[in-house]
Amino acid sequence: MSRRIQSIRGMHDILPPDSGVLRNLEQTLQAVLQQFGYQEIRLPVLEHTELFHRSLGEVTDIVEKEMYTFEDRNGDNLTLRPEGTASCVRAGLQQGLLYGQAARLWYGGPFFRHERPQKGRYRQFHQIGAETFGLTGPDIDAELIIMCQHMWQALAILPRVSLEINSLGTVQARQRYRVALIDYLQQYEDALNDSEKQRLHVNPMRILDSKNPELADIIGDAPSLIKYLDPESAEHFEGLKALLDAAGIEYRINPHLVRGLDYYSKTVFEWVVPELETQATICAGGRYDGLVEQLGGKPYPAAGFAMGLERIMALLEKTRFSDMEIDAYLVVVGEQAVEAGMEIANQLRNQASSLSVVVNCGGGSIKTQMKRADKSNAKLAIILAEDELRDDTVGIKYLRDKREQETIPRINLMSYLNEYLGT
Ligand code: HAM
Numbered sequence: 001m002s003r004r005i006q007s008i009r010g011m012h013d014i015l016p017p018d019s020g021v022l023r024n025l026e027q028t029l030q031a032v033l034q035q036f037g038y039q040e041i042r043l044p045v046l047e048h049t050e051l052f053h054r055s056l057g058e059v060t061d062i063v064e065k066e067m068y069t070f071e072d073r074n075g076d077n078l079t080l081r082p083e084g085t086a087s088c089v090r091a092g093l094q095q096g097l098l099y100g101q102a103a104r105l106w107y108g109g110p111f112f113r114h115e116r117p118q119k120g121r122y123r124q125f126h127q128i129g130a131e132t133f134g135l136t137g138p139d140i141d142a143e144l145i146i147m148c149q150h151m152w153q154a155l156a157i158l159p160r161v162s163l164e165i166n167s168l169g170t171v172q173a174r175q176r177y178r179v180a181l182i183d184y185l186q187q188y189e190d191a192l193n194d195s196e197k198q199r200l201h202v203n204p205m206r207i208l209d210s211k212n213p214e215l216a217d218i219i220g221d222a223p224s225l226i227k228y229l230d231p232e233s234a235e236h237f238e239g240l241k242a243l244l245d246a247a248g249i250e251y252r253i254n255p256h257l258v259r260g261l262d263y264y265s266k267t268v269f270e271w272v273v274p275e276l277e278t279q280a281t282i283c284a285g286g287r288y289d290g291l292v293e294q295l296g297g298k299p300y301p302a303a304g305f306a307m308g309l310e311r312i313m314a315l316l317e318k319t320r321f322s323d324m325e326i327d328a329y330l331v332v333v334g335e336q337a338v339e340a341g342m343e344i345a346n347q348l349r350n351q352a353s354s355l356s357v358v359v360n361c362g363g364g365s366i367k368t369q370m371k372r373a374d375k376s377n378a379k380l381a382i383i384l385a386e387d388e389l390r391d392d393t394v395g396i397k398y399l400r401d402k403r404e405q406e407t408i409p410r411i412n413l414m415s416y417l418n419e420y421l422g423t
Pocket of ligand 1: 083129131305
């Protein structure tokens with residue numbers, strides 16, 4: 001036998017019932033996006049590598065070590081998208097979606113990062129993201145957060161999720177803070193590991209994100225960015241807090257929340273679920289007012305977020321969210337019964353589009369077929385054998401309820417199912 005080929009580490013097949021949970025999750029989130037007036041944009045999975053270099057920042061984990069980058073047959077340098085914001089801005093500029101009225105867009109699908117795989121962290125994962133363009137005020141930041149809250153409510157996970165917010169201020173405010181932070185961290189250079197030492201002068205704010213336990217106290221006492229905010233960003237942040245208070249949304253101000261991507265300015269936020277432990281952030285975002293200009297457009301304000309669907313799936317009750325249930329399994333014994341069974345199943349499907357009916361294929365005795373019906377998770381078995389064919393009836397066996405098997409006229413089957421299943 002030849003060697004079997006395995007999937008790539010960190011890239012998973014999503015099997016039933018998880019595939020059903022994922023689909024339901026996507027549909028639930030999309031329904032909320034629709035309620036808030038966001039429109040879908042479908043973006044390519046591959047982009048020119050330069051797009052990510054210019055937007056995410058050269059000294060970020062993603063650009064430094066996590067991108068799937070390769071040359072294609074023409075020698076073009078391409079990258080599998082590690083996130084969606086950069087592509088969304090690229091498309092907005094290229095397709096003329098910006099500079100008119102405010103745009104509210106959403107996207108979803110697979111994203112790729114060459115990270116060390118562990119629970120909640122994969123090399124291929126799924127996001128749904130929302131991006132807005134053309135709105136400068138804190139109202140849109142609040143709307144994005146309120147929309148997330150609606151999503152958690154729709155998924156029945158709201159009590160387990162908490163919100164952290166911070167403001168990174170303008171680029172100039174961050175420069176001033178950066179100097180103060182380097183000054184402070186330099187006193188503790190010995191406690192920094194090699195990559196933190198490397199970051200110290202290039203991207204010191206990323207050290208605040210460090211999981212290094214030796215740095216916990218040092219980071220705790222580090223100067224707070226909020227004290228360095230420019231007046232406009234401070235006012236923006238106050239405006240956001242007032243809107244969140246008015247909407248009854250609880251939050252914690254986390255002065256060390258800096259995010260791992262360079263394009264943010266002013267508001268940043270993360271939704272975290274402490275029970276998920278190390279990979280606890282299920283959704284993250286903020287403003288990125290400078291990115292459109294950075295990618296070659298006239299300055300244009302923007303804000304958005306993205307959520308990791310695998311992490312959210314881990315919180316969902318599989319039984320409630322899986323839609324792998326089928327309504328009826330047709331047990332068909334004998335050649336004639338197969339023909340009649342297929343016809344009955346089609347009639348049922350035509351009459352009620354929500355009804356799921358599986359017809360037994362591959363023959364088998366009534367006992368074998370009943371076993372398959374049981375395994376299929378169907379609520380009912382509809383039995384069609386010699387007697388039923390002769391009498392124009394069907395047998396009904398309840399696979400979930402303790403109820404006697406019945407025989408009913410075939411002509412009554414649809415109304416019978418409607419009543420029993422509530423279809
Ligand atoms: P991000 O924080 O890099 O932000 O990713 C957003 C979310 O995607 C994370 O909070 C996490 O739930 C999920 N995620 C990220 N990496 C992985 C992974 N390797 N495995 C599983 N889940 C993962 C962004 O991507 C920004 N584009 C968000 C944004 C949109 N900011 C403004 N607009």
